[in-house]
Every structure is written in structure tokens, then in C-alpha cells.
Amino acid sequence: MAPEFHPELQNVSAAERRTALYTVLAQVPEGRVVTYGQLADMAGLGRAARWVGRVLGQLPEGSTLPWHRVVGAGGRLSLAAGTVSGEEQRARLRCEAVSIMKNRVDIRRHGWRPVEHSG
Numbered sequence: 001m002a003p004e005f006h007p008e009l010q011n012v013s014a015a016e017r018r019t020a021l022y023t024v025l026a027q028v029p030e031g032r033v034v035t036y037g038q039l040a041d042m043a044g045l046g047r048a049a050r051w052v053g054r055v056l057g058q059l060p061e062g063s064t065l066p067w068h069r070v071v072g073a074g075g076r077l078s079l080a081a082g083t084v085s086g087e088e089q090r091a092r093l094r095c096e097a098v099s100i101m102k103n104r105v106d107i108r109r110h111g112w113r114p115v116e117h118s119g
Contacts, residue, residue, distance in 0.1 A: 023043070024039060027114060032110055032112030081103065
């Protein structure tokens with residue numbers, strides 16, 4: 001199934017969509033999380049949560065982007081416990097004082113939304 005990008009982005013290159021995604025992801029502060037869907041929306045990509053997940057799964061080794069701050073809907077950790085990436089995500093979140101209970105992060109407490117400035 002093809003991602004549902006915002007109509008204005010249908011003709012935008014994959015590299016430009018990735019750049020938009022990475023730009024927003026880089027802004028997620030320590031101790032905060034966003035969902036895949038929120039990240040897609042904030043990057044202006046529409047309903048492309050699964051695409052976001054695929055792109056994040058392909059980040060190059062040593063990337064400094066805070067991929068660990070991206071969680072599934074409702075705060076669910078989508079990387080399985082016991083896997084290298086899943087354990088790394090949990091360890092990084094705990095180091096940032098993000099509490100994890102029953103494989104979830106409390107979105108109300110740890111969720112992030114950028115402050116919108118009116119001009």
C-alpha cells in the first residue's frame with residue numbers, strides 16, 4: 001500500500017520528503033516523544049506514518065537523529081523488547097527520564113508538540 005502523502009507532496013522527491021522528516025525529527029527535545037503519525041504530520045507529509053517507520057529503520061549507522069524518540073500510536077514502543085534496536089530505544093529513553101510502563105510511554109506526560117509562534 002502506498003503512503004498517503006499530502007497531495008502537494010505527491011510530486012516531491014523521496015530525498016526532499018526525507019529531508020523534511022529529518023528536519024522535524026532533529027527538533028524533538030530530550031525527554032520527549034512523538035508518534036510516527038505526528039512526525040509525518042509535523043513534517044507536512046500527511047498520513048505517512050508507515051513510511052516514516054520504514055525511513056527511520058534505514059537510518060545510517062551512527063546517525064545522530066533521535067530516532068528513539070519516535071513511538072507508535074498511543075505511546076506504544078513498536079521495536080520489540082529483547083531486540084538490539086528495541087533495547088537501545090528503551091535504554092536511551094530511560095537515560096532521558098522517559099518512563100516506560102507495559103511497553104508504553106505516557107504521551108500526555110512525555111509527548112512533544114512544537115510551540116507555534118504567531119507572527
